[in-house]
Amino acid sequence: MRLVYLTGILLVILFGTFLNWILCCEARSESAIDAKEPVAVEAESPVIGSFFIKDSAGDFSFESEDNFKFKESNFFIVRPVPESVNQGVGELKSYLENGDNRFIDVTGYYDAGEGNNSAFPNLGLARANSVKNYLITQGLSSKKINTYGVLETDLPKKDSIYLGPLSFSLSDKLSSSDDVADIVERIKEEPIVLYFDSGRSTINFTEAQRKQYMDIVRAMDISDETTVMITGHADNIGDYFANKELGKRRAEFVKSYLVENGIPEGKIETASKGSIEPIADNNTAEGRAKNRRIVITLK
Template sequence: MSKKALYLLGILLTIFLGTVLYNSLCATCCAEEEIVEETMVIEEPVAATMNPFLVNDSNGDLNINVNDNINFKVSGISILQPVSQKVENGIDSLKRYLGAYPLKTLKITGYYTSDEINNSAFPNLGLARANAVKNYFVSKGMSSRQIDTFGELNDTLVPDQDDVFYGPEAYEIVTREEGDESHLEGLTLIAEDIKANPLVLYFDTAESSINLSTEQREKVAKISRYLDKVDGAAITIVGHTDNTGNAESNMVLGQKRADFAKSYFIRNHIPESKITTISKGQTEPIADNTTDEGKAQNRRTIVTLN
């Protein structure tokens, strides 16, 4: 083969290898660019839910619309303070309106999300929040007999970056007819049920919380409703012990357990003025104190309606 042919062949080979290397390197670079572009995609944060303090009466002239509300922390049942002056003014208007129209009832629906943890004594955080708002309104002069509370799951709620829910509640005015007492239906049944089957708590006084079953939470909700609707209604919390130790020290221990339960209910929006505590110590066992199982049953705190 001549030198000229070899020279031309070398040029062609160089061009071919250059093309192959270029395509290979280009594909790698493009792939890396695509990966970089994909990793640079940042989703916009979802805006926090901002529910106004909105209370309207379709059968009257009440129209409150405040661009603020009563707020709570995620998984919280305590109202965040301070409440804005605009909301306070709206509450004052609502109080005057309900006072002028005793046949009007305010329905408060508290919202909660499925991601929250319910450490309250109520069946759900929404009902606990509604009761917190109810108690706040009562402290401002409203009658608890004109307020009904409810809880509702609402997974559309979005907290802000500080885990605050802005207005996880809704309000509605309902008007009943003169002589209609259907709103009080069931109160007698509640009283009979709680007195026949009181709420029984088993816990160590060293614990900072009480874990309630679903059935127990339902009883707390019933007790709260009864206390709101019946004049003079109250609860008594009785502390009991087993027979370990002497009778005098057990009477003190029973009182400590009753007082601990009282503080728990106060934190869960049961008014302190409606709670009485006493101790029976070891005087009323319900099981055999010679067995561990029996002693555990006797170490109890009972909550019932007066």
């Protein structure tokens, strides 16, 4: 009888231990769920590197491992453009043509160690603008494209060529809300003025001039009627006709620089005033230096 009694106690203890283990595990499981422990989620797509576009507000999505490429410290697209990228551009064009309220945002990236040999405020903007111009050649409207430039580190790179230093997204508005008339008036009031020393063969915009140039590009993108006017001026050293020709050559030199930086050649006019419109005293070296100038404005 005593043996039966002890056996019963032992069974009760074992059952209690088993029940406690079950309830404890369930409690731990529920606690983990309630705490919402972080779960590893695979990223939707790399931001930089691949050619990836998705409309979070629509049904468009395209991805390719290829992308536009750029040499170090350069904003010209390395050719040829991969066929898969062209395919994506074609699909994007069709999508945007059917959506009046959708715009593409192109963000160009650049590394801090790169030089900026463009007319834009930074190399990222210059790269984004090159892609914008390429998209235009493929039939997209400039009125549908926003461009941005962002400093980034650890950009994918191979043999001094950056592999897709860009990202793309779709939005519902243009980045610039400025009216074209306001931009044109602002540039007319304060045009870009470049001064030329004898034998000068390079152009380097100041930071302020780069911002002005960005305004010019925006105005050209929004309005088909807006054109760039480049006027050359000279000092009074030499005769009238020689100075007239010199002013014209300088204007054409600047025109080639602007074309290189993305403004269509057919949207630029050049002229020369020679030495007939001085802004300073031609009897001094300082005055003559100010008269040797190029004026870039809008019309």
